[in-house]
Amino acid sequence: MTEQVWIGAAAGFAGDRSDASGPLIETLARHDGPRFLIFETLAERTLALAQLDRLADPARGEVPALQRLLWPALAPCAAAGIKIIGNFGGANPFGAAAKIRSWAIELGCPGLKIAVVTGDDLRDAFSSADFAGMETDGALLSAKPAIISANAYLGADAIAKALGAGADIVVTGRVADPALVLGPLKYSFGWADDDWDRLAAGILAGHLLECGSQVTGGYFADPGVKDVPGLDVLGYPIAEVEPDGSFVVTKPAGTGGLVDRRTVTEQMLYEIHDPAAYLTPDVILDLTQAEIAEIGPDRVRVSGARGRARPETLKATVCFDGGWLAEAEISYAGPNAKSRAALAIETVMKRLARLHPSLRVRADLIGVVSVFGDTNGMRLAAEVPDVTDSDLRVRFAAESTDRAAAECLLDEVEALYCAGPAGGGGVRRRLTPRLRSASCLVDRKHVVPQVSFLEMA
Template sequence: MTVVVGCGAGFSGDRTDAARPLVDALMSYDAPRALMFETLGERTLAAAQLRRIKDPDSGDEPLLEEFLSPVLSDCLANHITILGNFGAANPTAACRRIQQLAQRLGHSQACLATIHGDDVRDRLHALDWQAWEGEKRSISALEQVVAANVYLGADALIEAMAQGAQVVITGRVADPSLALAPLCYYHSWAGDDWDKLAAGALAGHLIECGTQVTGGYFADPGVKEVPGMASLGYPLVEVERNGRLVVTKPPGTGGLVTEQTVKEQLLYEIHNPGAYITPDVVIDLEHVRVRQLTKDRVEVTGVRGKPAPDRLKTTVSFLDGYQGEAEISYAGPNAFARANLARETLRQRLALRCPANLRARFDLIGISSVFDGDSQLTAQTLQDAANDIRLRLAVEHADKSVVELATQELLALYCCGPAGGGGVRRHHTQRLKTASYLVPRQQVAPTVTLHGGEGNE
């Protein structure tokens, strides 16, 4: 038997019309099917928690209805299970919105499940914390913590499907677990069949970033050509009971699935190919084989698995001071010289007016913004300098008024700086930082709550 899983979103803010071709393709399979939405990054979750603090009915994915409206009815009618971490900081709120959408679409008896247990912000003192390898940040005050979420695995999602859930709504789960859950459920894989679990988790890893495996974030004109970028097909993965998997995409969509796109995504965010740690299994990629079968169909085999870790990764997000950004543009002849003069003028003004512990970065966008903004510019760089330069200032300080003062100094360049400056923009916000820790698995207890359907709330 083959199980087919599609991914309709790779991050919050992804294309909201992407799932329609996926569902059309899924309906053509005579096989168990599922559709996942991965919309949750670490800072995305912290921002959602801040919204929930201001409004208890908020905190879920802002684009939730836009993602689901085009496909929810067909998924419910055709037994395509939807799994998404679009619950973010408030799975209950997301569930309520999906129920309302389902009712408007004529599916008042839809069975939904919410997964809770990832949010441990209220239990910080009771947990046995251990710093994630390489983590150097420390939390200065627990009252500054706005989010603390454990990366849950697939177990609770599998339980939700076993209880009849047609839509499974989670907060923080490991991205691959969204695909692993339906694969485990339909294939009846044992919880300690590590090679099979590794194959399922790898399937999830390959599609979790949406079009990164079908040509998005891959295209490089003249080096790696990708057709149809405006209509990229989002990925599908076909997984057999023995763990063999094939990555593909809906017919008629843009993009491509090749050995190269699959290999790039295979290694995405992988620090140790022999031990990629997820909550469900430790994945060993050292013997993986990638093979093009036909156009837009790539087979992946040879993945192995090791026992799941005893501790689960937990991301803690906390407020730590303020940050500000301000920009001004210089264009036309001698633009680089004028922009550079503005940068040096601004640097001297901040040294005169701001505390010595102000953290500041000065970038000349178009010249030196991607890497170190204060790096030495070569003669060739200056020769190739563009005629449209934007000076960007980024600052950080514990005192909001210091941040505002610093960006005001850039604003003053309108008249106090070189000729031709324009288009100033300023922005200030509280600084969110994240730190990663490990907590014992036994201290985390995910729960499943059913909503709607026969006999449920």
């Protein structure tokens, strides 16, 4: 049995830094044994945008940052024997794999074996009525809209199978984020499908790595409260995993950030709905008995994960047409800026109430009233706090299935240039097609993961 597995996480979302992989690869390359580099890039929103991209052009649909993230890593990983796993396939895993193949050839790495994991796409497996019957916590699908996409969260088995068949790069679409780590661990250690405690430990390692630099201090940083050095050269995490599932979280030497009990604890609880029963496709994780110990600078040992039998159903995200999102902004500065901004909001709201009464419009004074509530219903001059910098950015937004109504909002904001109040400037406007999504629970017998290999011709 392999004595230890090293896994580095080079991305925690689709917009992550492209230079994060360099220090990870240098560190992994200095060690023997199985080494893997994962890229977690597929939030629900990212997949929805990828589906829209694929609808516009069937040749697209991969994560847009694919080349930016992969290009710097391909040749160094090939030279060091580091295998790459990523869900950057988005809505088009085969298209992503074909692009990676072409870049590998261009970079002088023609011998790489690229595997594609599919089976998450359930769009043609069920009717709208079927999906409506499987929806959880809501009734968004009750009207039986036309389904644009439906993707189940796959587990780690197909990734492990691809690696067992010799894959150097594994490209997936929708998989559960921690499966990107559990897959290589199952392959390397030979963990059984019902070895619940070890599988749970692998899921916990994946959960800590899946958001990239969050666990090394990025999302943790709060100056004066939780200080983190060197955010400009932030190191990304590495897990050193033992056969029993215990592991050490660390980062490359010489990089910024930090790994300590606090960063690991905070990330461990991130987006956990129930610490005693975190549901994944592979196992139900119980982290209530997990032990976290600092064993050295930027080295935290994690053990004690417990697991129970995996759920009988898989989560699926179902997307359908969400109409249009209209966004427009304008700035007001100088003396009496707040009153002029308030008048701009009042003017636009009154006009749209006459022109498109059904359009629901949100207005924000960014930095004053935005994150914790909008200005709807406020008497701005009296209720919005005074601002001392006299520099305000007003944002209007509305969503509608009526494109003309959404465009009307954009036109009304731009008209403020001349229709007042005084001093408005810097208008920006954007109309974006939207998808809405709902969650469903699908019996896993309907989901059949598959592994395919691309020929490196």
